[in-house]
């Protein structure tokens with residue numbers, strides 16, 4: 001079964017116990033951002049009200065730990081993956097008049113529909129993340145449950161799914177994505193607030209979650225639910241829906257599930273605080289690691305020393321590199337050029353994002369990726385390299401948290417060491433499995449950097465290794481080496497400088 005009872009990471013600007021920063025490497029700035037609230041299992045979420053004030057409410061995390069579905073890669077870009085959707089009103093709580101059937105049909109499936117700063121509807125989001133491989137359509141109906149909105153079990157959802165059998169044929173093969181004879185997911189959007197918003201208004205309300213369900217005689221495998229509105233009565237947008245639906249695809253949460261700890265990647269990822277970006281209307285792109293798990297895109301492995309010029313923006317291209325640990329194929333660093341474009345428009349910062357991943361299929365499927373704070377399996381490299389406690393002092397003394405005028409959470413945005421400034425001072429990133437990245441620059445949103453192989457210039461070449469690529473001394477790939485000094489990459493992965 002899967003999971004989740006909460007995901008809110010702390011986005012508050014006022015209340016902060018401690019904050020952890022992670023990193024974005026950038027030529028002009030290194031942005032720091034806190035990864036979450038601290039202390040107790042209560043977290044905080046802030047968003048701007050229509051009058052410009054910032055409203056903060058608490059959220060909670062829970063320790064549900066169930067098994068996520070196995071991720072699959074056999075998507076058919078010719079197929080329409082359909083899902084039944086139930087708009088569930090309670091006996092004592094209806095949807096706001098503006099959130100009618102048409103509003104949800106648009107939010108789910110109308111191309112380009114997005115009243116916020118995102119790129120479109122839920123189907124658009126997944127089409128973009130999958131680079132066209134995962135195309136969704138939704139059948140939407142309204143159902144009224146006999147239960148009230150203050151409820152702690154899934155009885156209302158269960159009843160709504162049964163009632164909706166009047167409209168849906170759950171055995172429709174269009175709903176059965178994996179061919180096991182059951183609808184993979186029934187999406188439920190319930191009226192009112194989510195219980196994860198700890199506010200007087202939302203106390204006792206149900207929480208957004210995704211879970212398996214068994215209903216006698218109904219071929220339904222799981223449901224994914226989210227609520228209608230923030231406590232300011234604005235729609236919560238598409239982020240939470242996308243987050244929950246991603247659990248159906250097998251993606252885990254990236255915030256710690258154990259209660260007391262910090263969020264880890266926060267608004268940089270849909271599976272952490274990113275489901276709230278742009279007040280829920282502009283969730284960030286799936287990371288390349290998430291896309292690799294789903295077979296939607298692949299990072300190019302860096303091996304030979306080379307200079308990489310003008311690495312394209314990640315949004316739209318899904319271009320990424322990875323550096324794999326030579327002694328552990330499950331551990332690697334991913335490199336992305338994340339910019340304020342497209343679905344990444346609301347990212348806290350921009351520049352080179354380096355993610356350290358220590359993959360374990362059991363940790364991913366058990367949804368405990370970052371459960372162990374001494375062994376985070378998915379985290380960013382921190383540009384300043386300092387520990388959380390060190391940063392906490394600095395944060396309290398110096399850094400004012402803030403939301404930018406455009407609504408981005410820019411809290412903790414500051415320069416840090418090492419970084420490259422306007423004068424072109426070089427930035428050097430710590431050793432990544434013995435390799436290095438230097439000479440990082442960002443120019444008109446494109447990143448350039450030099451990658452140095454661990455073996456560069458120092459290894460000997462075994463007698464049976466064949467040359468497979470040549471590079472000039474600046475690291476640019478060349479086809480045929482002439483006279484002079486150049487670099488050869490051999491079939492055994494070793495590179496060597498050669499003078500001819």
Ligand SMILES: [Zn+2]
Pocket residue numbers: 004006007243244247252253
């Ligand atoms: Zn989740």
